Amino acid sequence: ILRPQVKGNTNIRVSLPAVCFVWQIAMIILFGVFIRYDEESDAHWVEFRRENNITSDIENDFYFRYPSFQDVHVMIFVGFGFLMTFLKRYSFGGVGFNFLIAAFGLQWALLMQGWFHALNPETGKITIGVESLINADFCCAGSLIAYGALLGKVSPVQLLVVTLFGVTLFAVEEYIILDLLHCRDAGGSMVIHAFGGYYGLAISWVLYRPNLHQSKRLNGSVYHSDVFAMIGTLFLWMFWPSFNSAITDHGDGQHRAAINTYLALASSVLTTVAISSMSQKRGKLDMVHIQNATLAGGVAMGTAAEFMITPYGSLIVGFCTGIISTFGYLFVTPFLEKHLKLQDTCGVHNLHAMPGMLGGFIGAIVAAAADESVYSREGLINTFDFEGEFANRSVGTQGGFQAAGTCVAIAFGLVGGAIVGFILRFPIWGDPADDNCYDDEVYWEVPEDEEAIPPVLEYNNHMIHKHQDM
Secondary structure, three states, X not given: OOOOOOOOOOOOOOHHHHXXXXXXXXXXXXXXXXXXXXXXXXXXXXXXXXXXXXOOHHHOHHHHHHHHHHHHHHHHHHHHHHHOOOOOOOHHHHHHHHHHHHHHHHHHHHHHHHHHHOEEOOOOEEEEOHHHHHHHXXXXXXXXXXXXXXXXXXXXXXXXXXXXXXXXXXXXXXXXXXXXXXXXXXXXXXXXXXXXXXXHHHHHHHOOOOOHHHHHHHOOOOHHHHHHHHHHHHHHHHHXXXXXXXXXXXXXXXXXXXXXXXXXXXXXXXXXXXXHHHXXXXXXXXXXXXXXXXXXHHHHOOOHHHOOOOHHHHHHHHHHHHHHHHHHHHHXXXXXXXXXXXXXXXXXXXXXXXXXXXXXXXXXXXXXXXXHHHHOHXXXXXXXXXXXXXXXXXXXXXXXXXXXXXXXXXXXXXXXXXXXXXXXXXXXXXXXXXXXXXXXXXXXXXXXOOOOOOOOOOOOOOOOOOOOOO
16 A cells, blocks of 8 residues: 655656546547437527516526626636646646646536436436536536645646546535435535535545655745735635525525625635734734635635525624634644644645535524524525425424535545545556655646746745744
8 A cells, every 4th residue: 555655657648648538538428428408508498488488588597697607617717726826836737737627527517417416317318507507617616626635746647537536426425415415505615615625635645645845845835826826816705706606596595695605705804814914923914824714704604605694694604714714724734734644735624624514514503593583484495495395394404404414525525535545546647756746847848937946945835834933
């Protein structure tokens, strides 16, 4: 099981093209067999409209969901991509591999989620529309979060494997949580963030690199790479209200989810700045905290966003998660690395795993506390979908199932991640040696730089505990 510490062979000239071509051809074949347009994107829409007394084309779901879809799509490719460019020598890998795995992941996600949620038993076909595209992007997000824990330490072929299994696991745990347990999780605190965070952490734990300190000089940022990462942060921050409200119920649910997320995000910025400043002897801010912990309010609001948590309740959620996430960067990440042998490049534990878990439990508490005087009878049925076989479920029971759903997501992440990690231990994937991590030179044609890279700079390294003077 112990990896032989030989200089890794990072030549992927055969494996990467083979995986890309074979998997893309498989996608074409599977789409040909299974995937068709749904009634709102099919040419039969004109007849469908007449038969269902729909007065105008504006009633097509496209016009409800497409603005949300655009925002989510920007978050996946620009937001996540640029957030991972903070490393001084790994910006191509951050934004480029993010692009690759999201583009593959969304195709596989349309199939996996289709088989679970949209398979027509008569025809054996999956129908897709604009909401399917949003859900596929959400599904990719789980694997992109996992990438954050592995950033700089894995090959693109390994990342495609992470995505293949990540999307598959995601579709299964999402089906269990949303359909079987009948949880509500519009913004994915449980199914996306808690799952994706713990999935990445488990893989990283299995792929522990004892001599990673040999790449220490590259595990950090430079001035301009932090500015680029901040672009990612701002795109994520601006569009998070869309992310949490994208697939909520039309009407009040979507409206409320956007407002609650907007408030939680604003609140987490102030507490992040406060704790970041307090943690340094002269009160200086740390860019790592500002890039990441300012987003924790959006993560923790994912489940409760569509509930009646009240505007001040949203501010409280943001207030607490900004503090908790920043403490995670200050204390938990160094602790995990030192004692649990867990190397988490981007600190996904503090931005996704922990706030996602908290978001799931916040959702459970808010659901259990719901009552008719606040929601109205019809409002409760509408918000929690108490219909069909769940018509007699009480809010207390719903709260219990919400908490159970959070645990299911974490379990899937940890167990699935450990298994995938062991698959990635085989010495066939072209991953870099311990002294060759965090370096674009390994997988990219990098243009010659005018200024040479300075020697050991431990500035803005997510790992090194540089707050001994606190």
